[in-house]
Amino acid sequence: MQKKGIFLISLSLLFTFILFVFAKDDPSVLIRKPVLAVAQISALFGMILFSYAFLLSSRFSFLENIFGGLDKIYKLHQISGRLSFILIITHFIFLVFNYIQNTSILSMLLFPGKTLSYNLGILSLWSMCFVLSAILYLAIDYQWFVRIQSFFIIPFSLGVVHMLLISSDSSRYLPLTIFLILHTAIAYVSWIYKALLYPIIGPRFEYQVETLKVYSEDVVVLTIAPCNKKMPFLPGQFAYVRFNSIGVRKEFHPFSIASSPSENSIRLAIKTSGDFTTQLKTLKIGEKAILMGPYGRFCERFFGRKDAVCVAGGIGITPFLGMLHYLKDAKLPLVKNLHLFYSVKNWQTALFQRELENISYIEKNLSLNVIHTEKGGRLNVEMIRNTLGELKDKLYFLCGPKLMMEDLAGQLKRMSIPAKNIIYEDFSYK
Numbered sequence: 319m320q321k322k323g324i325f326l327i328s329l330s331l332l333f334t335f336i337l338f339v340f341a342k343d344d345p346s347v348l349i350r351k352p353v354l355a356v357a358q359i360s361a362l363f364g365m366i367l368f369s370y371a372f373l374l375s376s377r378f379s380f381l382e383n384i385f386g387g388l389d390k391i392y393k394l395h396q397i398s399g400r401l402s403f404i405l406i407i408t409h410f411i412f413l414v415f416n417y418i419q420n421t422s423i424l425s426m427l428l429f430p431g432k433t434l435s436y437n438l439g440i441l442s443l444w445s446m447c448f449v450l451s452a453i454l455y456l457a458i459d460y461q462w463f464v465r466i467q468s469f470f471i472i473p474f475s476l477g478v479v480h481m482l483l484i485s486s487d488s489s490r491y492l493p494l495t496i497f498l499i500l501h502t503a504i505a506y507v508s509w510i511y512k513a514l515l516y517p518i519i520g521p522r523f524e525y526q527v528e529t530l531k532v533y534s535e536d537v538v539v540l541t542i543a544p545c546n547k548k549m550p551f552l553p554g555q556f557a558y559v560r561f562n563s564i565g566v567r568k569e570f571h572p573f574s575i576a577s578s579p580s581e582n583s584i585r586l587a588i589k590t591s592g593d594f595t596t597q598l599k600t601l602k603i604g605e606k607a608i609l610m611g612p613y614g615r616f617c618e619r620f621f622g623r624k625d626a627v628c629v630a631g632g633i634g635i636t637p638f639l640g641m642l643h644y645l646k647d648a649k650l651p652l653v654k655n656l657h658l659f660y661s662v663k664n665w666q667t668a669l670f671q672r673e674l675e676n677i678s679y680i681e682k683n684l685s686l687n688v689i690h691t692e693k694g695g696r697l698n699v700e701m702i703r704n705t706l707g708e709l710k711d712k713l714y715f716l717c718g719p720k721l722m723m724e725d726l727a728g729q730l731k732r733m734s735i736p737a738k739n740i741i742y743e744d745f746s747y748k
């Protein structure tokens with residue numbers, strides 16, 4: 319799925335390159351002046367990827383069909399944002415290099431002067447560095463990390479005007495100008511939607527806390543019931559949740575739904591890992607929750623016919639709980655083998671073991687392995703192979719701590735499992 323989106327972005331870049339070549343009266347200039355050519359094309363690629371970075375952070379739900387789940391979209395957003403910065407810096411360095419012997423142009427590139435188009439370019443670059451440094455070097459929490467990112471619209475806007483005013487292919491060759499304006503429009507629509515409209519017209523549902531249980535193992539399990547309209551969702555999807563409670567910060571945080579869509583209420587199982595999640599212990603029955611969603615495509619291939627191996631690390635069990643309860647509730651005949659490896663520190667932290675055993679008792683093709691890492695060490699692919707016998711021709715669904723997923727995915731790939739058969743749900747966006 320993600321490939322479709324990556325293909326579209328690559329196509330945009332290819333088209334940009336073609337238009338860039340067509341913009342030249344004499345294309346041999348690209349070979350005669352390679353340093354200038356690199357400076358120009360990196361600026362164009364940089365701005366196109368900058369536009370995509372806005373689109374990918376917009377949370378338009380149709381994007382999930384093109385790029386895969388929201389977690390994949392955010393990863394791609396980070397990559398396109400970083401690449402665009404590198405390309406814009408490359409543009410600047412190569413320009414300086416190209417005009418190193420022309421002091422008048424060089425000073426226009428380096429210092430603000432009388433020419434507006436150059437000044438805007440300088441301002442765009444510096445404001446981009448400024449916003450980036452704030453994100454990288456200030457010790458800020460995730461909410462500020464996201465808020466500050468919306469300020470990237472400033473360097474972007476300055477860059478766009480610079481691009482349209484500067485005497486270059488981007489302003490002289492109409493098809494290229496139109497192509498760039500189109501991408502700029504996509505970026506602005508995305509930014510306006512995310513920053514201004516999403517809180518008002520985004521997919522929003524009102525719930526209230528129905529039950530709450532706090533486990534000593536730093537896990538809060540709560541159910542929330544719809545106040546009026548139920549949020550439709552697929553098993554294993556997640557939603558952004560905010561609580562209207564005095565003791566809890568008014569922030570949206572993503573949580574997987576640990577119950578089946580067939581139930582009226584939604585269950586969340588949350589590990590207290592920071593300020594927001596720790597405050598959830600103080601929630602009271604009846605307090606309101608706002609849900610934005612649903613998001614995610616984790617279950618997309620889970621209900622197919624191919625044998626599946628699910629690996630959950632700790633709280634990473636939540637999407638699997640939703641998917642397995644759905645199997646049981648919908649009474650879907652399980653026409654394949656399903657293996658669940660639930661890796662936990664010790665028996666006290668295996669909060670959902672009993673519940674999973676009950677499902678595996680009903681679903682005969684589901685095998686359950688609970689691994690206590692304190693006793694038996696970390697779960698590895700060798701352990702999985704010893705249980706399954708054969709690793710090939712199966713889908714692998716991983717959800718758990720980042721390091722565990724990366725480690726297992728690496729081991730699986732070394733065992734010749736194709737990357738497309740390894741499906742992750744990533745609980746960390748940063």
Ligand SMILES: Cc1cc2nc3c(=O)[nH]c(=O)nc-3n(C[C@H](O)[C@H](O)[C@H](O)COP(=O)(O)OP(=O)(O)OC[C@H]3O[C@@H](n4cnc5c(N)ncnc54)[C@H](O)[C@@H]3O)c2cc1C
Pocket residue numbers: 389459460461556569570571572573574575587588589590591592593594595596633636637744745746747748
């Ligand atoms: C798709 C998805 C599903 C998740 N499902 C579950 C679940 O079922 N159970 C569970 O316990 N945890 C889940 N998480 C993780 C949970 O969202 C974070 O642990 C929580 O937001 C941390 O907030 P905090 O303020 O308590 O901790 P902090 O210490 O502030 O944050 C710890 C880390 O959590 C991430 N984070 C913080 N705030 C947000 C945010 N608003 N949006 C995205 N990431 C954030 C950041 O990577 C941050 O570095 C999920 C995360 C994602 C992305």
